[in-house]
Amino acid sequence: xxxxxxxxxxxxxxxxxxxxxxxxxxxxxxxxxxxxxxxxxxxxxxxxxxxxxxxxxxxxxxxxxxxxxxxxxxxxxxxxxxxxxxxxxxxxxxxxxxxxxxxxxxxxxxxxxxxxxxxxxxxxxxxxxxxxxxxxxxxxxxxxxxxxxxxxxxxxxxxxxxxxxxxxxxxxxxxxxxxxxxxxxxxxxxxxxxxxxxxxxxxxxxxxxxxxxxxxxxxxxxxxxxxxxxxxxxxxxxxxxxxxxxxxxxxxxxxxxxxxx
Amino acid sequence: xxxxxxxxxxxxxxxxxxxxxxxxxxxxxxxxxxxxxxxxxxxxxxxxxxxxxxxxxxxxxxxxxxxxxxxxxxxxxxxxxxxxxxxxxxxxxxxxxxxxxxxxxxxxxxxxxxxxxxxxxxxxxxxxxxxxxxxxxxxxxxxxxxxxxxxxxxxxxxxxxxxxxxxxxxxxxxxxxxxxxxxxxxxxxxxxxxxxxxxxxxxxxxxxxxxxxxxxxxxxxxxxxxxxxxxxxxxxxxxxxxxxxxxxxxxxxxxxxxxxxxxxxxxxxxxxxxxxxxxxxxxxxxxxxxxxxxxxxxxxxxxxxxxxxxxxxxxxxxxxxxx
Ligand SMILES: Nc1ncnc2c1ncn2[C@@H]1O[C@H](COP(=O)(O)OP(=O)(O)O)[C@@H](O)[C@H]1O
Ligand SMILES: [Mg+2]
Numbered sequence: 001x002x003x004x005x006x007x008x009x010x011x012x013x014x015x016x017x018x019x020x021x022x023x024x025x026x027x028x029x030x031x032x033x034x035x036x037x038x039x040x041x042x043x044x045x046x047x048x049x050x051x052x053x054x055x056x057x058x059x060x061x062x063x064x065x066x067x068x069x070x071x072x073x074x075x076x077x078x079x080x081x082x083x084x085x086x087x088x089x090x091x092x093x094x095x096x097x098x099x100x101x102x103x104x105x106x107x108x109x110x111x112x113x114x115x116x117x118x119x120x121x122x123x124x125x126x127x128x129x130x131x132x133x134x135x136x137x138x139x140x141x142x143x144x145x146x147x148x149x150x151x152x153x154x155x156x157x158x159x160x161x162x163x164x165x166x167x168x169x170x171x172x173x174x175x176x177x178x179x180x181x182x183x184x185x186x187x188x189x190x191x192x193x194x195x196x197x198x199x200x201x202x203x204x205x206x207x208x209x210x211x212x213x214x215x216x217x218x219x220x221x222x223x224x225x226x227x228x229x230x231x232x233x234x235x236x237x238x239x240x241x242x243x244x245x246x247x248x249x250x251x252x253x254x255x256x257x258x259x260x261x
Numbered sequence: 262x263x264x265x266x267x268x269x270x271x272x273x274x275x276x277x278x279x280x281x282x283x284x285x286x287x288x289x290x291x292x293x294x295x296x297x298x299x300x301x302x303x304x305x306x307x308x309x310x311x312x313x314x315x316x317x318x319x320x321x322x323x324x325x326x327x328x329x330x331x332x333x334x335x336x337x338x339x340x341x342x343x344x345x346x347x348x349x350x351x352x353x354x355x356x357x358x359x360x361x362x363x364x365x366x367x368x369x370x371x372x373x374x375x376x377x378x379x380x381x382x383x384x385x386x387x388x389x390x391x392x393x394x395x396x397x398x399x400x401x402x403x404x405x406x407x408x409x410x411x412x413x414x415x416x417x418x419x420x421x422x423x424x425x426x427x428x429x430x431x432x433x434x435x436x437x438x439x440x441x442x443x444x445x446x447x448x449x450x451x452x453x454x455x456x457x458x459x460x461x462x463x464x465x466x467x468x469x470x471x472x473x474x475x476x477x478x479x480x481x482x483x484x485x486x487x488x489x490x491x492x493x494x495x496x497x498x499x500x501x502x503x504x505x506x507x508x509x510x511x512x513x514x515x516x517x518x519x520x521x522x523x524x525x526x527x528x529x530x531x532x533x534x535x536x537x538x539x540x541x542x543x544x545x546x547x548x549x550x551x552x553x554x555x556x557x558x559x560x561x562x563x564x565x566x567x568x569x570x571x572x573x574x575x576x577x578x579x580x581x582x583x584x
Contacts, residue, residue, distance in 0.1 A: 014363025014372075022351050093347035097357075097408070100311040101364035102337035261274065261314045 012107040015098060019085060019115030030119070031126060034073050038127045041069055042134045045191065056193050059222055066131040067218040068190025071152065073127045075213070076181055078120030078153040079160040082112050083173055086164025090258060105253040113157040113246055120153030138221065144231050145220025151238045152213045158245035165258035184210045212238065262325055264289045264416050264447035265310065271318035272305050272471075279305045281471040282319065287449055289324075289415075292442045294462035294479075295451040298570055302471040303451040304344055307420050311341050323416060337365060340414030342405040344421045344451075348393040354404055355380060355389035358411045365412040372411075379407040382437060399430045406434060410441065417441060419450045423457060435461060455566055459483075469570040486560025486568075488534035490541065495551035497525030504548040505529075505541065534559060 023030040046062030053061040089095030098108065131137055139145055163176050188210025194202050205211055212234035219231045253259065265287040272280040279302045287293040295303050308314035309321055310328055312335075321328045323335040349357045358376035359369065367375060380386040383403040388396060396404060402422065409417055419438065423431045439461060442448045452458055458465045459479045467475040475482070501520045505527075518531035518541075527545075531537035534557050545552055 010366045010368055011364045014360055014369075017363075018349075018352070018360050025351075092350060093345065094349045096313055096343070096347050097349065097361055098364060100313060100336055100339070100341060101361070102333040102366070103364055104333060256312070256315055260312065261308070 009103075009107060011101065011103040012111055015103060015108065015111035016115050019111055020118060022085065023081060023119055031123075034077065034123050034126060035130065038069055038073065038130045041065070042130060046134055057195070057222075060135065062131075062135045063137075063222065064193070064218075065191065066128070066135070066137065067221045068188075068214050069131070070124045070127045070149075070221075071188075071210075071214050071217050072185050072190055074120040074124035074149060074153050075156040076177070076185070077123040078116045078156040079163070079181060080173075080177065081119045082116035082157045082160030083163035083167065083176065084160075085116070086112060086161060087167045087170070087173060090164070090167075091170075095259070099253075099259050106250050109158075109161065109246065109249040109253055112161055113154060113249065116157035116160060117150070117153035120156065121149060124149055124153070140223030141220045141231075143220075144216060144235070147235055148213065148216035148220055148231075148238070151235065151242050152217075155238060155242040155245060158242060158249050161249040162245070162252065165252055167258075184208060189214050209238075209241070262289055263287060263322070264291065265293075265321075265323055265449065266325075267306075267319065267321045269319040270306070270309065270316060270321055272302070272309065272314060273317045279471050280309075280316075283468070283471070283473055284319075285466055285473060285476070287447060289447055290442075290445055292439075292448045292461055292463045293450070294458035294465040295449060295468055296453065296455070296458055296465050296566060297451075297468035298453065300470075301468040301570075303468055304420055305471075306468070307341070307343075307418055307449070307451065310418065311336060311339055337412075338415045339418055340409035340412050340416070341418045342409040342420065342422050344424070346393070346401055346405065348401075348404065348408070350392065350394060353390045353392055354385070354396070354407075357393065358408060361408055362411050367412065375411050375413070379411045382410070383407045384433070399426060402426050402430060402434070406437060410437075414446065416447045416449065419448065421451055421453070423452065423454065431457075467566065467569055475569050482565055483560065484532060486565045487530050487532065488537075488557065488559045490529040490531065490534055490538055491523075491556040491558075492527040492529065492541065492545070492552055493554040493556075494527060494545070495553055498522060498527065498550075499525070501527065502545060502548045502550060504544040 042062065042065070046065050050061035050065070055061070056064045086095065089098070103111075128137060163173065167173055167176075187205060188208055189205065194205050194211065197205060216231050216234050216238070263286045265285065267283055267285050270280055270283040270285075271278070283302070283306060285306075295306065297303050305314055309316045310323055312328060312332055316329075324338050326335040326338070328335045348354075349360070352360070355373075355376050358379055359372045362372035362375050363369065377386065377389070380389050383406050385396070385400050385403050385407070388400060393401065393404060406419070406422060409419065417438070422438075423434055426434070435457070438448060438450070442461075448461075450457070450461065462479055464476060464478050465482065466473050477485075499522060501522055505520045518529050518537045520527060520529045520541075522528070527541075529537060529541055538555070538557065542552065542555075
């Protein structure tokens with residue numbers, strides 16, 4: 001237990017490696033679906049529809065769309081990865097080999113969260129790459145782009161851990177994705193600018209956390225800012241949320257929620 | 262120091278009291294068998310030690326480490342082969358072992374050596390690149406043992422490791438486990454094959470309906486049962502020969518016995534058939550009886566086990582750690 005690699009505890013590094021290899025070794029499952037989906041999004045919304053929409057907030061529609069699609073891909077893959085990995089391990093009971101090991105609960109959680117966040121980041125890069133085929137991509141505020149991507153992938157990976165512990169069946173995973181994640185995402189200003197909304201709906205939309213994520217990433221890419229919430233405030237709130245959910249994960253692991261009888 | 266020490270360990274699942282205050286001590290280096298019928302609470306007991314089940318009350322320590330407060334140290338000492346298969350489906354078995362060793366802090370290169378060694382020990386090295394799912398039933402059992410030993414545990418816990426395996430494999434597994442125990446690993450084994458306990462264990466604890474009803478060595482347990490000696494004499498008899506009457510003392514002592522006539526034969530019940538037989542024969546000879554045939558049946562541990570668990574309500578609890 002005292003042995004270390006890369007200055008990190010071996011147990012943590014091993015679980016992290018296991019979790020990353022699980023999806024890296026299955027590229028067709030990991031990278032093909034987001035690749036195809038986003039080629040479709042960019043073609044249909046960006047090119048075909050974009051020509052009619054014209055400019056939004058001073059940029060072409062396809063460029064406006066890109067940050068939103070990156071957010072969508074990054075968070076849904078982060079969430080799906082951690083929730084699936086944990087639930088699948090529980091369902092088939094092999095997660096027991098991990099949970100009965102001398103890893104600290106914090107290390108277990110961090111390995112699941114960070115490996116899933118990495119998947120979200122990789123998918124985000126992939127989508128940016130797809131976007132670059134359709135239009136020239138700029139990064140105006142690299143710091144904010146990286147910061148927002150890291151924070152939201154960690155946040156959704158951590159939420160996925162809760163989902164994976166809570167699920168009693170594979171249906172639960174589908175439900176969480178379809179009925180919680182998707183609506184939040186679609187009303188989060190990925191496909192439209194909040195400015196086009198009637199006043200009431202504009203303010204209702206501000207209650208949707210997704211708005212700030214999309215807005216932050218858009219700020220990173222385009223430098224444009226559609227909402228009256230500065231990226232710094234959003235970053236602070238989202239970071240707080242991410243830390244809080246990771247802490248919740250650790251508490252759940254310690255209590256054995258979904259993992260012990 | 263004790264390898265395992267529990268005090269008044271309790272577990273409730275809803276309304277069901279699965280463990281009703283189990284106090285047990287397994288010494289370091291010991292080969293301990295936990296026996297009991299299905300549903301006795303054996304798996305629950307084990308799962309509390311590794312953290313898969315949360316105890317409802319009492320204490321449990323592994324090498325002095327509390328299983329909850331010092332969970333990392335306690336778990337580091339344990340290698341578990343659970344009753345049900347629970348093996349990572351995404352990776353070939355060699356890699357599963359490397360991961361398991363890694364979780365225990367073994368660096369990758371050492372973990373790879375350990376994995377190969379464990380696979381060779383259980384005899385499935387040539388299957389190292391196969392996923393668990395594709396192994397045969399026997400190989401799966403072998404793999405479970407390999408995974409339990411890959412972390413070089415001080416306490417090896419085997420939950421019904423030989424359930425449903427053929428004789429050959431059972432003996433192979435026994436040999437490996439015995440060797441590990443001889444090299445100093447403490448072993449806790451649950452089983453309902455009595456022969457297994459008798460062959461392997463230094464001590465056995467019998468668990469029934471969540472209570473320890475007996476802890477002793479297999480030999481002690483065997484001597485607890487009643488052996489029967491059936492003597493056929495030349496000509497039917499209808500009363501116990503007087504030479505034997507004086508010896509009857511109710512069978513309470515190690516050398517006591519009780520004789521009666523059954524179907525014209527002499528039936529002697531005794532604690533220890535070996536010792537009694539000579540005495541009976543001498544008495545009969547002295548009295549001038551001709552012995553035609555002698556049939557002796559020793560109690561099996563099986564019978565004792567059935568007896569102990571059947572009426573454990575009236576069985577007094579054995580003193581702890583008397584072996
Ligand atoms: N997760 C659970 N929920 C409810 N009851 C359980 C659970 N696990 C075990 N039991 C019950 O607890 C008792 C002890 O089970 P177990 O420890 O598996 O016994 P054994 O391993 O000796 O066969 C049984 O009556 C069993 O049905
Ligand atoms: Mg069991």
